[in-house]
Amino acid sequence: MISGGLLWWGLAAGPGRDASGEAVVSPGENPALQPSSRHRTITSDWNSVLANCDESADPELIRRQLADLKGEWLQEDLHEVAQSIGQLLKNGQDAKTGLRFEVGPGGNLRGWPTMRVFLLDVLAIADPDLAVEIAREVLASTSSAEEYAMALKPLLMEGPWRASDEELQAHFTKLLSTPEWQTREGFVEALDLARVVSSPGTAEILARWMDASPPALVAGEMAIHETAAKSPGVLVDILAKDSSLFADQPELRAGLMARATISDESQAGSVEGYLKDPSVPLAEKQQFLDLYPLRSATTGYRLYGKSPKPFDRGQVAADDRAALAAVNRWKADPAMAELLPSMNSLEDRLSAWTKQSGD
């Protein structure tokens, strides 16, 4: 793959070239070149909003200005816009806008808490290649949870920009192990990475972090449940391999296990193992049976991907039938006798649902 690398970001090696062989030069780097009029306009627009932030203008005014600016800039030559944004990011100037970090439909930001977050947002669209390069610099150096969250975005984009699972795990680990970020909006929005990636590695990182009952536990529960709703096998497998995980959070463990799709043989085995595990308290097993199969979920606008919609009617109906067959086996198993009342309730629910689906 031909890289469109730009050498001027963070280095002083001179101009880089893209695949067409055209020189890419930052006007600020080479005094022999005059800044283009577009770059001057972009910089002027930027300075205008920056000044408003410094003067504590009404945040809603700043929101409208930034929304207009995003729309205008994205109508221009996107390569030039990206170059200018890169220069502005390199200059390091920043200001608080007074806005919350607000995600809208399709992961489009509606609120930018700082001007640099705004630049990262626009850059990810204007030039994903440059955005990825700059993102890695930001991820290595920023002290802002919101910048960190935005820098992950181009690395999670579909296509050639998507980072490897290993790299994403490393960034996710750093996010979760930065204590001063844990009450920040950027931090919690970035938890969506776990659902979007849904790899065993990121899920385990999230689970281990939650096992330590961190300050952002409630947001973490939302993230882990959304991940489990999308990819139940990933979480069920993690829980099956380590019976100490969430031992101190039985409701959480029961709820996550309740998302299992028992029509999958591996998950069926894990669920039976969980129900027969003597280290799992009876009350927790009853909680599991009270919830199972859990097909409720949170949804909403998410930073890195489409709104969650994890359930498919056909899959739900097939799994309900498999679960009903499993309950009949469990009821006949002397090792599960103490769970009989809960299994009877579960059987009633599953009978009703399989009748409803009529499949």
Next chain:
Amino acid sequence: MKFATPPFVLLGLSLYALAQDPPKTNSSQKVDSGLLTAEPYRYTGIVFSEDRSGDLFRGSGVVASDPKLFFTASHLLFDDEKMVWTLPPEWVGGYSADGDPGLGTATKSRGYFRWTGYSNVVTEHGTDSQGAFARDISLAWGLEDFITGAAAPIDFKGSANLKKPKLSMITGYPALLDYTGEDGGFFLHSTEPDFTPFRPTLTNYLYATHISTGPGNSGGPVWSQDDSAQWRVSGLLVSGRPSEAGVYGMTSTVKSLLRAAAPAIGDPRKSVKAVPTISTNTCRMVMNKPKKIPDGVHRWTRIPLKCLRFEEESTVGAAYIDLTITTGHRGDLIVAVLGPDGTFAIIHDGQGAGEDDLVIDDLDISEAFEDASPVGNWQVLVQDRLTEDPCVVTRLELEIVSADKEVNSGE
């Protein structure tokens, strides 16, 4: 019309005013049992939920948009502070009597969706905050219909319309009438149709004074009439006091809840174009000449398309794209759509490896652009990232349907 007496009248006629009756509160009253199958009453039902301890809670709900879906208040189902899931709620419709209908007559839902964002979890505290009420809506879904026939239509501009002096009323099943102290039993109740506008507090959480229901009415629909006098669900009752009603006003955000539920109820309608090809609420943009894409250049080539048909405050209801790119290797191509407000979606990300020509017919990209502004310059962005397979965009049509006139199926 029911409005409070203006202050200057009170000042000038204070003694006389004191002798007059205070403004009358519009308190829920029983609906005649003969109306249970009539519009809009037939869409309202009792909602039962059970917590982990086995305690049963009751509220109200409304079947809207699809017969396999009903809306209710989240606080009936979900404890915000604990993120604890409960069993899916149960629905009893077409009932109005003193005695408990019992769960034996209820229809079990299969699950429910709760709308929330990560930042809400950080910044809002407790289930009684205005922020919590501003998102106090859940959508229960089922494997069979909860009512016979079509579901109620939703007014996706309910939050705005309820602030206007439009005719509205609230139906539901209050266990107790706040204003009078009467026992509501399990009778269907309704406030009188009323022109009182609701006032905003936070985003789409609205309130009105002198309208009163009672506990058990939470999740009950707030109806308003459209221009053709049809009742639509414009909001959901989420809080109340003896002479005040707090509601969640419907907005286009609710469509995202409906989209989340669509595959669960196996509804293919949500992915089918339901609007005519040419109409006043449709903007079709066509590329007028082929566009060559630079070979092996990692920059976007922009194909601008302009849409000026809609009013400034319009939002996208649906979006579809048709595209042909001639190439020997479609795996080289990345294709994205960029809306006028910066909403962006990649629609082809190099799939197809060594196959040639990328042909896209009527691809539904609505989900990515819902709520976006449709007015102005749309762009299709293309990159050909590898050399030696030149490509040309030979066909491009982008169709945008505005949400304002979008048909809400309700059937």
